[in-house]
Amino acid sequence: xxxxxRNVLGLTVGAVAFAVxxxxxxxxxxxxxxxxxxxxxFTGGAAxxxxxxxxxxxxxxxxxxxxxxxxxxxxxxxxxxxxESIIIFADGNPNPAVATFHFSELSGAALATTRIRLAKTQxxxxxxxxxxxxxxxxxxxVKVTIGGxxx
Amino acid sequence: MASKPRIKVPKSxxxxxxxxxxxxxxxxxxxxxxxxxxxxxxxxxIINKFTCTFEGQMxxxxxxxxxxxxxxxxxxxxxxxxxxxxxxxxxxxxxxVYEAEESIEVN
Numbered sequence: 001x002x003x004x005x006r007n008v009l010g011l012t013v014g015a016v017a018f019a020v021x022x023x024x025x026x027x028x029x030x031x032x033x034x035x036x037x038x039x040x041x042f043t044g045g046a047a048x049x050x051x052x053x054x055x056x057x058x059x060x061x062x063x064x065x066x067x068x069x070x071x072x073x074x075x076x077x078x079x080x081x082x083x084e085s086i087i088i089f090a091d092g093n094p095n096p097a098v099a100t101f102h103f104s105e106l107s108g109a110a111l112a113t114t115r116i117r118l119a120k121t122q123x124x125x126x127x128x129x130x131x132x133x134x135x136x137x138x139x140x141x142v143k144v145t146i147g148g149x150x151x
Numbered sequence: 152m153a154s155k156p157r158i159k160v161p162k163s164x165x166x167x168x169x170x171x172x173x174x175x176x177x178x179x180x181x182x183x184x185x186x187x188x189x190x191x192x193x194x195x196x197i198i199n200k201f202t203c204t205f206e207g208q209m210x211x212x213x214x215x216x217x218x219x220x221x222x223x224x225x226x227x228x229x230x231x232x233x234x235x236x237x238x239x240x241x242x243x244x245x246x247x248v249y250e251a252e253e254s255i256e257v258n
Binding site for chain 1: 169170182205208209210211212213214215216217218219220221223224225226227228229230232
């Protein structure tokens, strides 16, 4: 094969496409599917609805080592209107689980703030389970400038 | 490894008031994902559970995974029915338990 301009271009495009495909085959991080599965494990198969739960996280986190997140659920926190637990996932971390909060009537309000590690830009997901069995979900994308899982 | 925790609880409240509690404990929260300079993985050592009780009744609990930042910080609410004491515990992967107490007066 002669090394014409057309041949060189064709080969380059092919090589790049191959490299990109190769890189996609082995994800080193937790996938969105794994997070979905963990959510189903938490809810016991019930599909979570949107609303009532609010997840607050920064749009851009300069330092992925400590990203403040707040989660709150609109609930009277008494009788049957009680949030039992809230679970937080980060779907781009090596392991998607972040934390599980448990509440009681003495909590007064379903609110929790903590600081989490994010390896890269990804979605943070919060799922709340109520005493009556209903589940609610909220999701925020956080752009991470410096990842928080040093290797 | 963990030093004395820092806790903020109001000194007093009215009966049934919902207060805000803030806690912070110094801990490296070694995630198990990092490697030392020879490339060997550093074993995980984190605080895996935090609990807050009021007079023996559960107020707030958290199961922690390695994605919680070093020096775990929590902010949460509590309803104060009467004067009493909040107890806080942090459980370390290595079996250690760190404890603290704060009292509150209802007037």
